[in-house]
Every structure is written in C-alpha cells, then in structure tokens.
Amino acid sequence: MTSDNIITVNESDFSEEVLAYSQNVPVLVDFWAEWCAPCKILGPILEKLAKEGQGSFRLAKLDVDFNKNIAIRYGIRSIPAVKAFMKGQVVAEFTGVQTEIKVREFLRTIAPSPADLLLEKGTSLAAEKKWQEAESVFREALQLDSGMAPALIGLVRCLLAQSKTGESLQILKHFPASHDYSNAQLLIPLAEMIHAADEQIDCETPLEAAMWNSIRLAKRGRFPAAIDGLLDILRQQKNFKGGLVRQLILALLFILGDQDPDTRSYRTELASILF
Numbered sequence: 001m002t003s004d005n006i007i008t009v010n011e012s013d014f015s016e017e018v019l020a021y022s023q024n025v026p027v028l029v030d031f032w033a034e035w036c037a038p039c040k041i042l043g044p045i046l047e048k049l050a051k052e053g054q055g056s057f058r059l060a061k062l063d064v065d066f067n068k069n070i071a072i073r074y075g076i077r078s079i080p081a082v083k084a085f086m087k088g089q090v091v092a093e094f095t096g097v098q099t100e101i102k103v104r105e106f107l108r109t110i111a112p113s114p115a116d117l118l119l120e121k122g123t124s125l126a127a128e129k130k131w132q133e134a135e136s137v138f139r140e141a142l143q144l145d146s147g148m149a150p151a152l153i154g155l156v157r158c159l160l161a162q163s164k165t166g167e168s169l170q171i172l173k174h175f176p177a178s179h180d181y182s183n184a185q186l187l188i189p190l191a192e193m194i195h196a197a198d199e200q201i202d203c204e205t206p207l208e209a210a211m212w213n214s215i216r217l218a219k220r221g222r223f224p225a226a227i228d229g230l231l232d233i234l235r236q237q238k239n240f241k242g243g244l245v246r247q248l249i250l251a252l253l254f255i256l257g258d259q260d261p262d263t264r265s266y267r268t269e270l271a272s273i274l275f
Contacts (some may be wrong), residue, residue: 006050009060011067018060023086026057026111029082031074033065038097039080045100046082048058052144057084057111084110101147101178119151125153127259131161137265149178156187157255163219164190165195183254189244194219207233207240213247223252228264234273246274 009017009029018027030046032039043061050059064079074090076082084092094111099237108116117139125134135158140173141151152171159168168191175184192214197219202210205222214229230249249270253263 001112003056004058005053006047006059007061007066009062011070014062014067018085019088021058022088025055026091026106027085028057028059028110029083029085030078031061031064031071031079033079035065042080042082042097042103045098045103047133049100049103049113052115053111053113054109056113057107059071077083086110091119101149104145104148106123115141115148115151117146121156122154122158126157127257133156134158134160135162147176148165149176149180153183153274154178156184156191157257159188160191160194160255161221161222161223163194165191167267169195172180174200186247186254187251190218190248193248205215207237210243211241211248218252223256227252231269231273232267234270238274245268 002043007017018029027048028046030043031075032043043092046059050057063078077124078095080097081095082093083090092106094106098106107113112120118137122134122137122141125137135155138151138158140153141148142155145151152175156168156171159165163266169188170182172188172191175181193215193263197212197215201212203212210229210233213225217229218226219222227249229250230245233245234249249266256263263266
C-alpha cells in the first residue's frame, strides 16, 4: 500500500493496526478476497477516498482467505464488507458494492474529510448571510471534491443571493444526481427570471407586473420584500402562472435557509394562503 493511511492487515497485527489505532483515528476495514470481482470495484473507490482524506481515517485491507479467524470474529458472511472502527469497536458498516457517492456519505458519519469541514464552514457563513465569504469557502471545498453536491448547491445559493445568475444557471442545468437534485430544479426558474429581470418585459396584467417587481427586488438582495410581494399575488390568485409564484417563494426561502428567523413564518403564511 502507498501510505500509512492505506495498509494491509492480517491476524497478527489486527489488534495493533486496527483496534489500537482506532483509539485516535477512525479505521475502515475492507474485508475482501482476490477472487471477488465486486471487491475489485469497491477497493479502488475506498483507496481514492482514503488518499483524499489526508489522514482523517485509515483504510485497512484484510484478505478473508488468509485471515479466517478475523472474518469469523466479525461475522463476515459475504464480501466485500466494510466495517468502521472507533475506540476499538465497530460503529458502522456496509456490505456489497456501493457507489462513490454512497461511500462518501458513509464516511461523513465517521470521518469528515477536509472538503466536509469546508462544507460545514461555508454552510455556517451562508446562514449568517456572509454570501461572498461562503462562496469562497464552497469553491475551496469543490476544488477538493468537484462532485460534492451539497457544496454545489451551497455555491448556487451564494451566487443567486449576489445575483450572479450566469454561473448559477450553468451549475443548475448540469447538476449531478444526488439528494440536492430536486433543490437544484426548484432554483432554475428563479435563476432564469433574475437573469432576465433587467430586460424590457411587457406585462399583460397588474399581477404579472407585480411578479416582475418582486423578481427585481430579489435581484437587489431584498428577499423579504420580494417574498412579501409574491405572497400578495397568491392572496389574489392562488395558482397564478400555474404555480410559478409558489415555486419562486419556495426557491427564495431555500436560499434564505431554514435557520433564517423569517423562513418558518413565511412557510406558515404560504401554507395558510394555499390551504
């Protein structure tokens, strides 16, 4: 193996290299065998993430064919099997081949990577509406993990809060499959309308003019005023533009974030209007 963070273990050194080592640093044990084709798919994913982790966890690979007592002790019935050890105990595990996205999610519960720590910092800054600082931190996280969907959606929130719609739309329209994909789709109409807000738009009705006025307020960062204007439209016509106004409100609330003191009250008000 290439580093102290990726090692091969056996029955003679398992106690020292896994159980004792896990007193200070999480250890991921990959139970595998040379004949196991799925193991050869999962193994490189684990090794890649261990290298990226820069010591946040250790990957220990154990060949079950040559270490049957350890495999029996930990109840290995099928491989690949992965068990995470902390303080000498198994704290999490999975079996079978997993996608890189799934393995990353698994790792975040036991060993936050440098990118995970940056994601947490960026999210905290965004909650404080420090959009420019948060944008820089999310970009740092994405330099370490370009496919990190939570950092991508965080970056988009910051960009839209600053009316930087060009890059926002590019990210949103090529957003990776993930838990944040639906949030990305929610933001697209808002991003498109903010992008077009300065164009000459012929409004056929007062409600349409009011909608675009709210969009212009959002473009200037005046989100509460924009939401108030959109709620007024719904009070007059609940399904105006086929539900677009409701979607715009939800998108603005998503950018504000659940930690914003106004978000909950706005959600309650929206529900009272619609239902």
